[in-house]
Amino acid sequence: MRIGVITFPGSLDDRDAQRAVRLAGAEPVALWHGSHDLEGVDALILPGGFSYGDYLRAGAIASLSPIMTEVIDAANAGMPVLGICNGFQMLTEAHLLEGGLIRNDHGSFVCRDQVLRVENTFTDWTVEFAAGQEITIPLKNGEGGFIASDEVLDRLEGEGRVVFRYVGVNPNGSLRDIAGISNARGNVVGLMPHPEHAVEPGFGPDTAVAMRSGLDGLGLFASVVRRALVEA
Secondary structure, eight states: OEEEEEEOTTBSSHHHHHHHHHHTTSEEEEEETTOOOOTTOSEEEEOOBOGGGGOSSTTTTGGGSHHHHHHHHHHHTTOOEEEETHHHHHHHHTTSSSSEEEOOTTSSOEEEEEEEEEOOOOSTTTTTSOTTOEEEEEEEESSOEEEOOHHHHHHHHHTTOEEEEEOSOOSSOOGGGEEEEEOTTSSEEEESSOGGGSSSTTTSOOOSSSTTOOOTTHHHHHHHHHHHHHHO
16 A cells, blocks of 8 residues: 655654554655645645644645645545644645634643544544544644534534544643544544654653553554555
8 A cells, every 4th residue: 555645845744654654564655745646645644744834824825735636636536635733734724624723722832642532433544443442642733723613513523523532631722622533434534643653662652561652643554554455
């Protein structure tokens, strides 16, 4: 399986996402924001960072990059797409996901290991998890507060499209503690925490077993690989 990771001006976690893809058993393919060629990949990742310096709104300019035309078409055709942090912001700006992300309610950048509850295990990116499973994923954002109208929030809840929810602490004021959502089809998922930073021993969150041993993020990348194998 070949998974494209798109680099935008200001991307910070594209190489980390590529490594996560490789550790999950797939081939990472570096893609460039100014291209219109997805190079035949089977899935896409929009990584974290500060694309275009987060001018206007975070993800707003990146959502208009040339490659996003192809991303939108691919997503609408059913290709798995994962947006991480800044990538989540791009997906909302491109209207592939509902709602939006605004400045953290406390006005400060936050960086912490965050507990999440997996609410939806039927998306292309969550089939490796159990419903209700709690995982620990690093979080780092300044504009991570998820917002939407009550109507949209009720629809996301009612259709089971809240994929991840913050547990214990709401780090940014996200409505209903929402940390990640999906589209109706379940192939497009966006989340604010960074699963690519919890995929390798010695570099993830602390666990009861050992420091820096948390690997909970690997499940997202393994999920899309598993889904591809099932459908092959």
